[in-house]
Amino acid sequence: MNGYEDNPLHRITHPRSVAFWGASTNFMGMGTIQLSQLLQLGFEGPVYPIHPTETKILGLDAYPAVKDVPGPVDLAVLVLPTRIVPEILEECGEAGIRSAVVVSAGFGEVGPEGKVLQSRIVEIAKKYDICFVGPNCIGVVNPHIKLNTTFFPYETKPGFVGMASQSGSFVTQMFSYLANIGLGFSQGFSVGNEAVTDITDCLEYLGQCPDTRVIGLYIEGIRRGRDFMRVAKEVSKKKPIVAFYVGGSEAGSKAGLSHTGALAGPDSLYDGVFDQCGIIRASSIEELFDFCWVLGTQPLPNGNHIAVLTNSGGPGAAAADAADRCGLKLAELSPVTVTALTKLVPGTASVKNPVDLTFSKNPGDYFGRLPQILLDDPAVAGLFIYCLIPDQRVIMSVISSQTPNDRAADLANEYIRGQCVILESLSEKYGKPVVGASYYSRSELFVRELHDRDFPLLPSPERAVRALGALVRYARTRQALLE
Numbered sequence: 001m002n003g004y005e006d007n008p009l010h011r012i013t014h015p016r017s018v019a020f021w022g023a024s025t026n027f028m029g030m031g032t033i034q035l036s037q038l039l040q041l042g043f044e045g046p047v048y049p050i051h052p053t054e055t056k057i058l059g060l061d062a063y064p065a066v067k068d069v070p071g072p073v074d075l076a077v078l079v080l081p082t083r084i085v086p087e088i089l090e091e092c093g094e095a096g097i098r099s100a101v102v103v104s105a106g107f108g109e110v111g112p113e114g115k116v117l118q119s120r121i122v123e124i125a126k127k128y129d130i131c132f133v134g135p136n137c138i139g140v141v142n143p144h145i146k147l148n149t150t151f152f153p154y155e156t157k158p159g160f161v162g163m164a165s166q167s168g169s170f171v172t173q174m175f176s177y178l179a180n181i182g183l184g185f186s187q188g189f190s191v192g193n194e195a196v197t198d199i200t201d202c203l204e205y206l207g208q209c210p211d212t213r214v215i216g217l218y219i220e221g222i223r224r225g226r227d228f229m230r231v232a233k234e235v236s237k238k239k240p241i242v243a244f245y246v247g248g249s250e251a252g253s254k255a256g257l258s259h260t261g262a263l264a265g266p267d268s269l270y271d272g273v274f275d276q277c278g279i280i281r282a283s284s285i286e287e288l289f290d291f292c293w294v295l296g297t298q299p300l301p302n303g304n305h306i307a308v309l310t311n312s313g314g315p316g317a318a319a320a321d322a323a324d325r326c327g328l329k330l331a332e333l334s335p336v337t338v339t340a341l342t343k344l345v346p347g348t349a350s351v352k353n354p355v356d357l358t359f360s361k362n363p364g365d366y367f368g369r370l371p372q373i374l375l376d377d378p379a380v381a382g383l384f385i386y387c388l389i390p391d392q393r394v395i396m397s398v399i400s401s402q403t404p405n406d407r408a409a410d411l412a413n414e415y416i417r418g419q420c421v422i423l424e425s426l427s428e429k430y431g432k433p434v435v436g437a438s439y440y441s442r443s444e445l446f447v448r449e450l451h452d453r454d455f456p457l458l459p460s461p462e463r464a465v466r467a468l469g470a471l472v473r474y475a476r477t478r479q480a481l482l483e
Contacts, residue, residue, distance in 0.1 A: 004208035008131035009201060011099040013142040013187050015075035017046040018149075019066055019097070021088055022079030023057050031079035032058070034103070034139065034151050038077075041148040046071055066095045075099045077139070077149050082106035085135065086120045093128025100125075101149050102134030108193045109136055118195050125196050137192025138168025141185055144211055150190070152176075159184025160454075161292045162212035164202035166191055170218040170244075170285055180442060181459075182451025183293060186211035200228045207235035214296035216288050217243040221265070222273075229277050236278030237481050240295040240474045243279050244288040245270045278477040280470045287466065293456045294467040298433035300475040303381035305331035306468060307374040308354035310386040311366060315437065316354035319384050319461035326469030330354070331379040340373045367423045375430040382472070383426070384465055387436040387457055389419060389446045413445060420449040433471055437464040 004010060018038065022031025035049060035058055048069045049057040056062060063069050066076070076092045078085055078100060085104050092100060107118035118135065125132055133140060139149035143158035152172040156179035165171045168190040178184055186209060189202045199217060206215045215235065222228045232241060247265070274281050280295070282288035306328050310316030320330060330353045333341075341351040344365050350356040355374065357366065367385075374380055427434045436457045442448045450457045458464040 004205075004210070007205050007208060008099070009189075009197065009205040012075060012101065012131060012133060013140055013147065014145060015045065015099065015147070017048070017071060017073050018043065018075045018077060019048045019050055019069060019073040019092075020077045020079075021050045022077075022103070023049050024051055024054055025057065030103075030151065034077070034079055034149060037148050037150060037153055041143070041154050042146040043148075044146060045074075048073065066091055066097070069095075073097050075101070075149075077101045077103065078134075079103045082114070082117060082135075086117065086124060089121050089124045089130065089132075090128075093124060093130055098128070098130055100130055100132035100134075101137065101139050102132050102192075102195075103137060103139060103149075104134070105136040105192075107135045108195065118193065122195050131196060133189060133197045134192040135195060138172050138190040140190070141171065141188040143185060144187075154185075155179045156182070156184040158186070158211070160186050160211065160213040160296045161289070162186045162206035162209055162215045163188040163217075164191060164199050164206065164215070165189065165218035166194070166199060166220045167218050168192070174285070174289070178289065181289070181293070182442065182448070182454075183289060186213075194223065198223055200224050200231055203228070203235060203241070204231045207231070207239060213239065214292045215239060215241045216292050217241065217279075218285070218288070219243055219245045219270075220247045225273070229273060232277035232279055233481060236474075236478060240292075240478075241277075241279045242282055242288050242291045242295065242470070243274060244282045244285055245274075275477070278474070278481050280474050280477075282470075287463070290458055290463050290467045291470040293458070294433070294435055294464075294471050295474060297454045297456050298382075298427055298435065298471055299431050300478070301381040301433050301472055302475075304469075304472045305329045305379055306382045306384060306465075307331050307333070307377070307380045308384050308386075309366075309371055309374060310354055311357040311359065311388055312386060313356055313358070315386040315461045316356050319386070319437075319465050320354050322462040322465035323384075323469070326466050328465065328469050328472060331377065331381070333374070334377050334379060337373055337377040341370065344369060344373075364419070367419045371423075371426055371434065372430075375426060375432050375434070380432070382433040382435070382468055384461065384468060385423070385434065385436045386461060387423070387438040387446070387450070389416065416446050417449055420446065420453060420455070424450065424453040424455045433468060435464045435468045437461045 020035050023035035049060050049062040051062045054062045076097045082104050107114045141148045148154045150172045152175050154175050171188045171190045206212045308319045338351050345357050440447050
């Protein structure tokens with residue numbers, strides 16, 4: 001743990017107090033909004049707005065300069081005009097502040113004059129031993145200590161996905177997206193221009209972070225290729241890494257250069273780097289989080305043969321097709337398994353793989369005995385299950401028609417929660433990954449319960465099976481790295 005706590009990035013993500021430049025009484029100013037998000041999440045340490053003329057900002061006492069602050073400051077957040085950032089960073093150094101987030105843009109990404117200013121703040125950082133993230137970034141988030149220096153409200157639970165991104169949007173604008181699927185960040189970094197802290201530093205740090213089970217990277221270009229590969233290989237032995245890389249095309253390369261000044265390389269080069277390092281490549285930001293969801297919650301499989309369980313033919317066929325396309329195979333079920341399944345399913349069901357019930361003799365078997373029989377089969381390394389459960393209102397109606405009482409809603413909820421407990425426990429009980437899919441949203445109790453139990457219930461069979469394929473690929477690459 002000492003290596004983790006001694007890492008300079010630990011000071012940035014675990015400050016006991018924050019000084020904030022750029023907030024004012026202009027409630028729509030970017031700095032004011034960022035300060036409001038820090039307060040809204042409930043950061044528990046002292047927060048000191050710094051402003052040359054204002055005395056109160058968002059209900060907090062404001063100070064004309066950092067030297068006037070009554071207590072020690074662990075972290076400086078700068079949302080300031082570019083030209084004065086060097087001066088303020090110098091004042092931070094003189095005041096003994098050793099950590100900063102430089103949100104301000106207009107540095108290395110805009111041309112020669114900006115590069116000169118960026119070199120200047122790097123010199124100041126070296127002079128005072130300041131570790132900073134940025135410039136041209138949106139900030140950092142550590143919901144486990146209620147820290148959010150970004151522009152957007154953090155709306156979901158503290159989670160297990162560690163994120164480092166060369167785009168601020170792919171950290172902050174994901175807060176709401178993650179909330180809708182029950183995921184959350186352990187810690188998140190928008191690295192901007194990477195003047196002092198780059199994505200390799202973040203990767204190494206997140207590899208040490210005890211709250212992080214899986215690491216997501218948004219990459220437009222890697223500056224320190226050899227260091228990145230060295231770090232990634234070591235981290236991949238302990239934790240999965242999922243990367244979404246853009247820049248392999250001519251248009252993407254130009255966009256990245258203007259965005260953060262990153263120098264991109266061809267897709268084939270990055271495919272090779274990722275393969276050598278055990279990194280799983282995602283083809284979209286949605287796929288990145290799909291993969292992180294499954295890789296962060298499920299045990300590693302011992303092969304690529306899976307079973308598909310469905311009570312609807314179309315989703316089962318879609319899952320089987322997706323499996324074939326991503327290198328998975330449908331397991332050939334043993335005669336023992338087929339016999340056990342046949343006793344529980346209607347005569348119209350198919351007990352080949354995919355196992356397609358169409359309807360159930362006993363609906364309770366669908367999330368209990370049937371997946372258990374499949375997971376007991378030695379040929380099955382993992383399970384995809386299409387998660388369709390009767391609507392809560394339908395269950396209530398059935399209960400009320402059989403036993404009229406005012407507890408129909410409670411009994412329906414108890415039934416749904418009980419099914420979720422059974423489904424969520426399967427992977428731990430059998431040591432095999434179980435991934436589900438449903439087209440329903442968190443407005444349904446069944447979906448909400450599974451999300452909150454960290455069960456990976458993805459929005460479609462195709463996405464769920466591709467994520468299961470990513471888990472299989474990581475299991476193989478990790479084993480190769482360890483040998």
